[in-house]
Amino acid sequence: MLVSAKEMMQKAEANHYAVGQFNINNLEWTKSILLTAQECNSPVILGVSEGAGKYMCGYKTVVGMVNGMLEELEITVPVALHLDHGTFEGAKACIEAGFSSIMFDGSHYPIEENIEKTTELVKTCNSLGLSIEAEVGAIGGEEDGVVGMGECADPDECKMIADLGVTMLAAGIGNIHGVYPSNWPGLSFETLAAVKEKVGDMPLVLHGGTGIPDDMILKAISLGVAKINVNTECQLVFQAATRKYIEEKKDLRGKGFDPRKLLAPGCDAIKAKVKEKMVLFGSVGKA
């Protein structure tokens, strides 16, 4: 059964480790991540962007697929199904479809509007026992070939949003989605410490987990980060493993297409990557 991320976040924050959010795009990725979480006896959060939700037919299909897997793969570790960077409407649709957790990303709105919309969603999530993540300070990333440096959140604004009763808070600390540019100055631990000082024991979320050096990840966890999102890194290892398989098996061409064989190396690569992250984040054995 899917669970809210609330309990896993509170335990992680109190015990100084982080739970990984791994984004899913299809059946193979979902199965690989769930099996790895079970093997590692680790809680896990499955992230679904609105685009990935659409690709997988819609939120109801995603909920049906994940619930089916939990039962048929006999997954017993805590699993939250979480909307990643949701719009206001997307968040409502996921709540309706049966997600156990949502993120409302109101970081691009003026703070008053972010507060207003987050407040409404907090009310709904609380009444249904779902967890909710809010965001302050936009996370940078590549858009149309332009890489924006991540913003640093205003600690006072973080406090205002945290006080609305969200479960966890994503605060921009110079982090960026996708691969980091060579001139990236690194995470702003000064901002992270200032945010933590204001929000107390509110679990913090680090987006853009791909490519952040391990020592920075560990420092971020020590300063209150309890959830780390990883997407691009799984895509990259999946792509590389699949490409290698196709290149090595040139005789594949003209011999039909068996997805079970073609996608197996990519799935193994995702499993290895997820395990590596769970070890680094310290969530192994914490289910």
Ligand code: 13P
């Ligand atoms: P990366 O794609 O950089 O790993 O970031 C994932 C993320 O933050 C999803 O919200």
